[in-house]
Amino acid sequence: MDQDVVEAAVVRAVHPRDEMFTSPDHYFGVGRSALACIDLALRGAATKPSDVKRILDLPCGHGRVLRYLRAAFPEAEITACDILREGVDFCASTFGAVPVYSEDDPHKIPVDREAFDLIWVGSLFTHLDSGLWIEFLDAFRTFLRPGGVLVFTAAGLAKYRRELAEYKKIGSHARLLAGYQRHGFGFEMYQHLDYEYYGSSVSSPAWVFSQIATVGGLRTVHFAEMAWDSNQDCYAFVRDDSHRAEVAQIAQ
Numbered sequence: 588m589d590q591d592v593v594e595a596a597v598v599r600a601v602h603p604r605d606e607m608f609t610s611p612d613h614y615f616g617v618g619r620s621a622l623a624c625i626d627l628a629l630r631g632a633a634t635k636p637s638d639v640k641r642i643l644d645l646p647c648g649h650g651r652v653l654r655y656l657r658a659a660f661p662e663a664e665i666t667a668c669d670i671l672r673e674g675v676d677f678c679a680s681t682f683g684a685v686p687v688y689s690e691d692d693p694h695k696i697p698v699d700r701e702a703f704d705l706i707w708v709g710s711l712f713t714h715l716d717s718g719l720w721i722e723f724l725d726a727f728r729t730f731l732r733p734g735g736v737l738v739f740t741a742a743g744l745a746k747y748r749r750e751l752a753e754y755k756k757i758g759s760h761a762r763l764l765a766g767y768q769r770h771g772f773g774f775e776m777y778q779h780l781d782y783e784y785y786g787s788s789v790s791s792p793a794w795v796f797s798q799i800a801t802v803g804g805l806r807t808v809h810f811a812e813m814a815w816d817s818n819q820d821c822y823a824f825v826r827d828d829s830h831r832a833e834v835a836q837i838a839q
């Protein structure tokens with residue numbers, strides 16, 4: 588990917604209610620950083636960018652990263668999926684994405700199965716409790732074509748350090764921190780939102796890889812701590828059904 592060509596092609600329109608927007612430098616920097624993670628993931632999977640024909644961005648939000656996907660993969664069909672319908676509509680009208688409204692239950696999300704060459708999941712797992720991690724990982728596996736690449740981010744050490752510093756000052760998020768320290772995974776529900784399942788999580792790499800092993804059929808091709816925006820950890824896997832079958836045989 589030629590970074591200068593991609594940067595020049597990025598659409599700059601930002602939705603007025605995009606909550607991810609704080610400043611142009613940070614906003615576009617986060618998109619650029621996501622693309623760098625995706626580039627490393629594709630290299631790890633030995634997938635040429637020209638072989639990426641169908642992309643799923645879930646959750647797309649208002650297209651902070653999707654605009655970079657559009658610029659880097661101009662020929663690809665990009666599906667924009669989120670619970671936030673306004674964001675999905677904006678991605679369709681501004682970046683030419685295929686709009687899909689999401690569901691709380693990942694297995695009910697109305698996208699094609701065995702279809703996507705690349706799935707980008709930016710800051711969804713950062714909001715989910717452990718049960719939904721497994722459900723979403725399994726759903727993403729079924730959305731990928733065999734050999735397709737799943738790239739997702741998770742809140743790890745950087746968030747743990749921030750929350751620990753806050754805890755020492757004001758005693759906040761004790762439950763989240765205790766979970767991470769004891770089991771490598773902590774979660775707390777947000778109090779102020781309508782969603783029943785939405786909260787804040789922090790996860791260690793060891794815990795994340797144990798979830799991947801539980802789901803099966805996902806072969807690791809890339810991992811980097813604090814790689815997205817010098818903040819979230821970035822994980823990448825290819826769908827590998829032979830791997831799933833072999834592990835199932837051993838388990839019998």
Ligand SMILES: C[S@@+](CC[C@H](N)C(=O)[O-])C[C@H]1O[C@@H](n2cnc3c(N)ncnc32)[C@H](O)[C@@H]1O
Pocket residue numbers: 607645646647648649650651652668669670671674689690691692708709710711
């Ligand atoms: C922190 S935002 C990240 C958005 C986007 N990836 C970005 O980087 O700008 C998390 C997003 O997850 C979405 N979300 C929550 N539950 C979802 C679900 N079940 N399916 C799809 N999106 C969901 C929220 O609506 C929100 O847009």
